[in-house]
Amino acid sequence: MSNTSLVEKENLLEIKNLKTYYPVKGGFFRRTVGNVKAVDDVSFEIKKGETLGLVGESGCGKSTTGRTIIRLLNATDGEILFEGKDITKLRGKTLQAIRQDIQMVFQDPYASLNPMQMVGEIVAEPIKNFKNVSTKDLKEDVMDLLTKVGLPEDAYYKYAHEFSGGQRQRIGIARALALRPKLIIADEPVSALDVSVQSQVLNLLKKLQTEFDLTFLFIAHDLSVVKHMSDRIGVMYLGNMVEIADRNSMYAEPLHPYTQALISAIPMPDPRRKKERIVLEGDVPSPLNPPTGCPFHPRCPAAMAECSQVKPALKEVKPGHRVACHLY
Amino acid sequence: MSNYSIHKEAPLLEVKNLETAFNIDGEYYNAVDNVSFSVKPRQIVGVVGESGCGKSVMSLSVMQLLPKGVGKIRGGEIVFEGVHLEKMSEKEMNKIRGRDISMIFQEPMTSMNPVFTIGFQLQEVLFNHTNISKAEARQKSVALLKSVGISRPEKIVDEYPHQLSGGMRQRVMIAMAIANQPKLLIADEPTTALDVTVQAQILELLKSIQEVNDMSVIMITHDLGVVAEMCDEVIVMYAGRIVERADVDTLFYNPKHPYTELMMGAIPKMDEDKEELSSIKGIVPSLKNMPATGCRFANRCPKAMPECATITPLLGEVEQGHEVACILYEASMPKEGVKA
Numbered sequence: 276m277s278n279t280s281l282v283e284k285e286n287l288l289e290i291k292n293l294k295t296y297y298p299v300k301g302g303f304f305r306r307t308v309g310n311v312k313a314v315d316d317v318s319f320e321i322k323k324g325e326t327l328g329l330v331g332e333s334g335c336g337k338s339t340t341g342r343t344i345i346r347l348l349n350a351t352d353g354e355i356l357f358e359g360k361d362i363t364k365l366r367g368k369t370l371q372a373i374r375q376d377i378q379m380v381f382q383d384p385y386a387s388l389n390p391m392q393m394v395g396e397i398v399a400e401p402i403k404n405f406k407n408v409s410t411k412d413l414k415e416d417v418m419d420l421l422t423k424v425g426l427p428e429d430a431y432y433k434y435a436h437e438f439s440g441g442q443r444q445r446i447g448i449a450r451a452l453a454l455r456p457k458l459i460i461a462d463e464p465v466s467a468l469d470v471s472v473q474s475q476v477l478n479l480l481k482k483l484q485t486e487f488d489l490t491f492l493f494i495a496h497d498l499s500v501v502k503h504m505s506d507r508i509g510v511m512y513l514g515n516m517v518e519i520a521d522r523n524s525m526y527a528e529p530l531h532p533y534t535q536a537l538i539s540a541i542p543m544p545d546p547r548r549k550k551e552r553i554v555l556e557g558d559v560p561s562p563l564n565p566p567t568g569c570p571f572h573p574r575c576p577a578a579m580a581e582c583s584q585v586k587p588a589l590k591e592v593k594p595g596h597r598v599a600c601h602l603y
Numbered sequence: 604m605s606n607y608s609i610h611k612e613a614p615l616l617e618v619k620n621l622e623t624a625f626n627i628d629g630e631y632y633n634a635v636d637n638v639s640f641s642v643k644p645r646q647i648v649g650v651v652g653e654s655g656c657g658k659s660v661m662s663l664s665v666m667q668l669l670p671k672g673v674g675k676i677r678g679g680e681i682v683f684e685g686v687h688l689e690k691m692s693e694k695e696m697n698k699i700r701g702r703d704i705s706m707i708f709q710e711p712m713t714s715m716n717p718v719f720t721i722g723f724q725l726q727e728v729l730f731n732h733t734n735i736s737k738a739e740a741r742q743k744s745v746a747l748l749k750s751v752g753i754s755r756p757e758k759i760v761d762e763y764p765h766q767l768s769g770g771m772r773q774r775v776m777i778a779m780a781i782a783n784q785p786k787l788l789i790a791d792e793p794t795t796a797l798d799v800t801v802q803a804q805i806l807e808l809l810k811s812i813q814e815v816n817d818m819s820v821i822m823i824t825h826d827l828g829v830v831a832e833m834c835d836e837v838i839v840m841y842a843g844r845i846v847e848r849a850d851v852d853t854l855f856y857n858p859k860h861p862y863t864e865l866m867m868g869a870i871p872k873m874d875e876d877k878e879e880l881s882s883i884k885g886i887v888p889s890l891k892n893m894p895a896t897g898c899r900f901a902n903r904c905p906k907a908m909p910e911c912a913t914i915t916p917l918l919g920e921v922e923q924g925h926e927v928a929c930i931l932y933e934a935s936m937p938k939e940g941v942k943a
Contacts, residue, residue: 332798332799333798441886469653469654470825470870471653471865471869471882472653472886474869474871474883475883477871477880478879478882481878481879496798498799499870499871499873500871502871502873503871503877503880526874536800537799537800539803540799540802541828541873542803542806542826542828542831542833543828543832543873543874544828544830544855544867545831545872546855547852547855547856554800554807555800555803558770559798
């Protein structure tokens with residue numbers, strides 16, 4: 276990277292040509308008849324202490340990317356380097372160990388918490404799994420975590436159903452923090468919440484980032500939320516990273532036609548601003564049978580002849596601003 | 604389009620002191636409490652608020668589609684073109700629904716019948732209200748599909764809902780809703796389940812249909828961005844009551860109610876850099892735990908005063924066309940003084 280302020284900061288996570296395919300079974304013998312290319316050749320890196328936002332519409336592969344990094348899914352190809360170490364093929368104990376450093380916050384605060392466990396147990400479980408601490412220390416630690424995420428101490432003895440969506444998301448965050456991880460993957464952490472509660476959770480995540488020295492991979496479909504949270508933003512389309520840049524140049528000067536359309540499509544909460552809107556034709560194609568060449572060319576207003584044949588590579592067109600488009 | 608010469612025109616829909624209650628454990632609680640507003644011809648009125656604020660219940664009350672035995676209208680009037688909808692029988696209401704007032708819902712998949720073709724469902728709407736032949740109905744449904752921007756409509760009429768994408772399904776829903784050129788369309792979160800680029804297509808479509816058909820729209824949404832782009836007038840609801848009503852420009856640039864102000868600050872905006880968003884502490888009280896007197900926002904309000912717990916604010920006009928229900932403003936004070 277040529278950005279001088281970031282020179283000393285090392286990469287916490289580096290993704291190289293990551294591919295995650297879901298096999299499609301068919302026929303009498305349930306043989307693999309095709310692949311859903313959910314993530315198809317994606318590369319990026321996250322520096323220590325930064326927040327990288329991943330945006331894109333449903334089915335673009337942003338969640339699959341997150342789940343592959345935390346190794347809930349196995350990569351089909353490519354490398355995931357965490358602190359310089361390849362974790363793509365880790366298994367057993369070594370994989371367990373790496374999960375202390377990478378934790379996840381899920382979208383649905385209703386489905387991701389065990390209804391049979393007390394909140395205290397939910398938050399304590401990761402610590403019990405990895406560390407040998409006395410019951411007293413454990414309880415103190417959990418109480419401390421609960422206060423840090425803004426829950427009352429008596430939340431310890433309650434069950435998840437007794438809390439509202441926003442508070443449940445706080446429980447999920449406390450659980451993710453329990454092992455003091457280095458990287459947190461937040462997959463649509465606020466999309467199930469109302470605006471007033473959403474802002475509470477976003478503010479909390481920002482506060483915790485400084486307090487716990489965290490690095491975030493922030494996955495969301497809402498570009499305004501991602502811009503608010505991230506230092507850099509990656510835009511995905513149909514399993515591909517089409518553009519990646521720091522948040523201000525992504526917003527001020529989006530280069531990829533898809534990013535331009537995406538930004539222009541967001542309804543602005545300002546009635547005086549009437550902007551030119553690029554309305555895309557059609558829907559996102561199926562990742563089972565993606566178009567040849569550039570995945571965006573069937574909907575692209577700037578498509579040229581070569582776009583349907585050659586898939587553009589992600590290349591740096593300005594310092595820190597990479598785009599995968601034949602226009603550049 | 605919003606045209607302010609229409610001010611003197613009689614309202615198309617007038618809701619007065621509407622109270623809709625739901626039965627919880629044998630007792631009725633007001634999910635919509637004393638709500639009054641009107642919709643003028645050709646006007647797009649936005650209704651915003653967080654989940655549970657009563658915006659959907661309000662629209663179901665207008666349509667008389669409340670779940671039987673659970674929800675009921677306890678009081679108030681719903682006047683559509685001079686006719687009292689709340690006094691209508693089911694049979695009379697059936698004539699109005701789909702012809703004069705239509706509704707589109709958030710989830711297009713669950714609002715269509717999966718075992719019938721798109722064409723069949725469209726024609727059903729036409730047969731219910733007009734006397735036309737089968738061939739005419741088919742022709743008309745193809746034309747309708749075309750008018751909502753569906754390519755190859757001749758094919759789509761014979762397809763089933765599951766064969767379409769979410770955006771296409773919502774287009775079909777819109778085609779059904781406008782089949783009989785209703786005067787009022789109630790759109791309940793019509794784009795919430797869609798991706799932003801598809802949302803942009805649907806919003807554009809709704810706006811152009813509204814202009815062509817001279818239709819009024821009640822747009823229910825939680826997205827202030829959608830409101831800013833689509834609506835002429837906005838109603839902000841909180842916990843079953845209207846807290847503020849104004850034209851869209853006034854609401855965004857001169858919000859008066861503390862809840863509206865906070866909500867505006869709570870949304871991250873693309874064109875500004877803010878370290879921290881304003882947030883509202885706590886959550887909306889549940890239906891059973893609504894305070895009996897006073898302002899329902901008081902326990903979360905940063906400007907709350909002791910009187911807020913005892914005086915129930917009225918929706919009063921603070922400026923021409925701008926109403927607020929907050930006792931910070933003289934207009935919201937009940938006339939007869941403190942109510943117990």
